[in-house]
Amino acid sequence: MPVTDTTEAAVPAPRRRRAGNRRVPTALLVPALLGLTFLVLPLLGLLARAPWTTLPQRLTEPGVLTALRLSLQTATLATLVCVTLGVPLAWLLARAEFPGRRLVRALVTVPLVLPPVVGGVALLLVFGRRGLLGEWLDTTFGLTLPFTTTGVVLAEAFVAMPFLVIAVEGALRGADTRYEEAAATLGAGRWTTFTHVTLPLVVPGIAAGAVLCWARALGEFGATITFAGNYPGRTQTMPLAVYLALETDLQAAIVLSLVLLTVSVAILAGLRDRWITSP
């Protein structure tokens, strides 16, 4: 009876390795490493050029820590603003049916495509002291946004929000909507369904969006300097400090950039896998 022969032939010889440690296919590994190299190599270039000897002295310069703190504060606040407004917007784009939805989705990308300086000008045109809304805000509430720390947050939020909206919309579209149906049959309205079912299911997408948003806000320069000006301690974030350093001293600019990078990489590397993994 030939059975045993054929079945034996069908069983491949096992390799000496264990589960969880499965080989990564070369076709994936090679481009992935290439991509990683491409992203990280320029950083090495910067590191190679960094004036290591003068580093301690530069770091202790008074303006640097202030700018760094301001950067982290404003980027975090901007991310909060983006999450608060952006997640509902993403939900609207992914779940509600309305005419012109495709146009709205495309409009969301406007701040991405707009050169940031022009974005800053546009913000000035709207929220500036002579702007469409700004004038009213000023006379009614005595509220001026440009050239204030709030203005920095606003500029960063404007530039960074599309990242959040689009990443979260992608996650929402990828999610299984049948859980939302199940929630509805249990008496959950759309709002409760959103908070109790939809949101927890797309946590990885929101985390990804928030990371993008935060990092983009942290690196934001053009819109900020245009809308909020470049006042040390008030609106001068690290990228603005880097810009000024570039005027005089390339190496100083590199050092400042590296400081910003190190801090942000350290913070992002501290994020637990747990927070960005779906249940």
Added chain:
Amino acid sequence: MPVTDTTEAAVPAPRRRRAGNRRVPTALLVPALLGLTFLVLPLLGLLARAPWTTLPQRLTEPGVLTALRLSLQTATLATLVCVTLGVPLAWLLARAEFPGRRLVRALVTVPLVLPPVVGGVALLLVFGRRGLLGEWLDTTFGLTLPFTTTGVVLAEAFVAMPFLVIAVEGALRGADTRYEEAAATLGAGRWTTFTHVTLPLVVPGIAAGAVLCWARALGEFGATITFAGNYPGRTQTMPLAVYLALETDLQAAIVLSLVLLTVSVAILAGLRDRWITSP
């Protein structure tokens, strides 16, 4: 028997509306509209300031169309590069277990946080004439990247790739891995599983990432001008044209920005829902 009473009371009076047209909860609608307004209002500010009468004349200026075409070409090429290298990288971050994964994930955001001009400098340090790799590329292959259209694509890809990687990683983490297990039991190796199961399942995430990536590449300025310079027809993309216009003529800059915006919004609005919806 009190049953009918209680059950009747439990059935709420229906409203005069149909399914698919369900009310959007105010708690979502208000922030969503606020967010949308925040994103779109500055655009209105620009539109209000645009010099409509001189518009036709400006649009027909010779450089504009060239810059627009170059922008679209390079952004699209950069997006292709990013997808090719970035999707595998995202997969590696989401699916493979290796030490230092969190650090690698954080490093991916480097180009986001790096001020673009510094990013351009970093690219020069690596791919420039005297750069780590550039010198070797130059002497070995006679390949120079700075001041070429390829350089523009490279700079854009560098700046835009993190968006793709992080958005796709978020989507991968949100996806149900049991389908991949099912594929494995049917004889699909990790590569086939990736191409035939994983990828199709995260299409919305990849689409979202690619949109982000493309839009970011389209709006990219700092790294491009620093790494590839600004030469009309070869490396002068729309944002570079906008920046130069800004130096002399705000209105010209606004017009150019609006042209860029209109084209990109039109292209993005043309994307079918089908392409960005999961199966």
Added chain:
Amino acid sequence: MDHQSVTEPLLDAHLVAGRGAFHLDVHLHIDVGEVVALLGPNGAGKTTALRALAGLDPLAAGHLTLAGVDLDRPDHRRWTPPERRPIGVVFQDYLLFPHLSTLDNVAFGPRRRGADRRTARAHAHTWLTRVGLAEQARRRPRQLSGGQAQRVALARALAVDPTLLLLDEPLAALDARTRLDTRAELQRHLGDHRGATLLVTHDPLDALVLADRLVIIEHGRVVQEGDAATITAQPRTDYVARLVGLNLHRGHGDGHSVRVGDLTLTAADRVDGDAFVAFAPSAVALHATRPDGSPRNTWPAVIVGVQRHGDNLRVQLGGPVTAAADITPAAAAHLRLAPGQAVWAAVKAAETRAYPVG
């Protein structure tokens, strides 16, 4: 019991809905406290009907009235969203929320219906205990076995005590013993339940034990409806006949004779015009040669297949009429059964029932 509830059923629905090329068109009525089993072959439209009742898909036409209130009536442009319907659903694929513990899954409904956190959890705990899963309260759905997940889904739907309870194969994944227990628990609950229940199942036993009335649909239409006794005695379609384990044929009656194809069968009942004849597989005897004893209905048949069936063997017969016969292993050994073999089949007229079509 007040007047209205006597004359009007709690649920009065005419469900017209489409899913792709499939069209559903069924009338459903369920009284207060009544349990109706919805049966039908795979793809008959049972889940589609449940989705329409729950409000997950709107009706294309018809109406859906629960306790006198129109929940869905397209021609009046009325529609109530699922969350505002007093309806509970157990889904065929459970759909437990993957991010919530078992306990919170069950507490989800009570919370939404206004219970505070502690009350809802206590209530959920009671229900988990009833379905025997109190120990798994802290687990995530991914950490449950299939049968455990199904019981959690059942507890989740029952915990809200809805006016209309929709159960889509709520016992399919349970092991024989848990099935008995859970079925008993469900029976107890449904006995107390003052609303209406619609139970989709493929298990005739579930239907017989739990339901007061059976509604059978095929291809999106109701094909038979009634209490278990009637349906068991007089199946009207092949599906129902198989369900209740009878051989069914359609023919033309003339007194006690019913002509089925080329064969004339004699039945216990009188019937004229188009008629069904039904007989149990166990009533069919097989003989190697033409029998000349008492059975009035005999015909030559060919053995198509033989399967074990409980302690007996079930023999599939071809020939002028297709039929199944249950015989003991001893009889089988005597006959030396094998596919392709020719035999004589015999059924007593007393065991053959006839009833009119329609």
Added chain:
Amino acid sequence: MDHQSVTEPLLDAHLVAGRGAFHLDVHLHIDVGEVVALLGPNGAGKTTALRALAGLDPLAAGHLTLAGVDLDRPDHRRWTPPERRPIGVVFQDYLLFPHLSTLDNVAFGPRRRGADRRTARAHAHTWLTRVGLAEQARRRPRQLSGGQAQRVALARALAVDPTLLLLDEPLAALDARTRLDTRAELQRHLGDHRGATLLVTHDPLDALVLADRLVIIEHGRVVQEGDAATITAQPRTDYVARLVGLNLHRGHGDGHSVRVGDLTLTAADRVDGDAFVAFAPSAVALHATRPDGSPRNTWPAVIVGVQRHGDNLRVQLGGPVTAAADITPAAAAHLRLAPGQAVWAAVKAAETRAYPVG
């Protein structure tokens, strides 16, 4: 048949694996062409065992040898990934690829095993036809009913003709008729199948019809193993007893007497030492007063519950021993059964079986 296949089973596995607090430790052997049914209560570890066999979770210890090749042997650091094992799986929750048509789902396996696109699709079409879903070939899984999806999952696993076939409740969602047909189709296929098959099911009928041998696990351990006849006759755990529909008690035997708690039962068989006694519910007679006829085993009992059971009623009894009794509705009417009522139960010694523990 060559020598090796006689002495060595095709599958020889000692599965040791953990999932959270749950531990699995079972030995499994399946011969060439053999079909083994794996039964057990919900949460017993059936799916866990299947996952370990398929390579989706690695073994913690033990080994897994298929056709003489070690696929998983932690102490030798050997492990073969799932895609390189000649194993096919039908998952309990189907896991059909949502982005592929029904046809492409089924063609997926053959494609991966090297067939070209056309061949694979033709093969898939054949399989879809066999499970009666040729019409649904172009549909997406979301557009299928639950039962249709399950049949596609079955076709998908069968289409690759694996050496070891793992089926996790492959018929649970099927309607009675389709179940018969699909079971017959599966039986035909398994008959031809030259590999080994492990079938998880909760339906005793599936197990009896399809399997050559039964392995029963509880709490991650094998509790009983053997052919259907042995297991049906001599259940060793409550679960198995319920499965085969017997009352089971454990006691101490001394000749024909077995002491169970306070009660001594007389059995047909001789047994000494720790022993099981088993009797069918249908063998239990109920009397209003103490009977003095032939049954040697009588005891006073209390009625705990009554359920319909087929044509009869199944009565749950409390008292010195818990037991189920099946009685006819006529007898029930005569006894005026109601929960809480005291009755006398009687079982003839001839219908009481006794066998040693272990």
Added chain:
Amino acid sequence: GGSSDPACPAPGGSAGITGPLTVFAAASLTETFTRLGRDFEAANPGSTVTFSFAGSSALATQINEGAPADVFASASPANMKAVTDAGNAVDAPTVFARNQLVIAVPKGNPKQVNGLADLTGPGVKVAICAAQVPCGAAARKALDAATLTLTPVTLEQDVKGALSKVKLGEVDAALVYRTDAKAAASDVDGVEFPESAGTINDYPIVALKDAGNPTGARAFVAYVRSDRGRAVLTTAGFQAAGS
């Protein structure tokens, strides 16, 4: 160095100059103005000077959109004109410094560039500013004066861009301002050329109408144009503008 002596009241420094003062200045003035600001504060105890450095065009836009600034120092008359045209200046702007083009080459001048004509040679990569920015306009004027056609590899948005490309060795030469070449003296050499005389760029300064501190604004403008201010500017490589 422009180190100040607090004991000696600076020109323009008078009693009563106190309070905050906001100065919008072109980014290329970062070093000099930061120093001048410190000096000014020392000379006028109680005053605090805050700078916002950015591109002149961006600053002009901000001022015209109502930015709260007291003084605007521009790197080009064109951007200043945008502000005065919008009526945001108190009076006519005055030029406080001038700048002149030089050829920046890598340290040691490896390609032996000694004049404009050497830039057109084969194999010489040159960066100049785009025509829209002052240094580009000046470069074009100089090339026209020398009747040369030069094909640069890039038209930079500002002097810093052009200069950094020389620093990194991407180009062999760039036309930049003398001040920039001087600031980067550790990396580049500045090659003077005769045609640069016709390419002088003016830096105007003005007190702004919306100034919150008008006296302070006037005092700062005067301070920049004082001898002390001119000394600081000259040290950085500017040509002092005659007052």
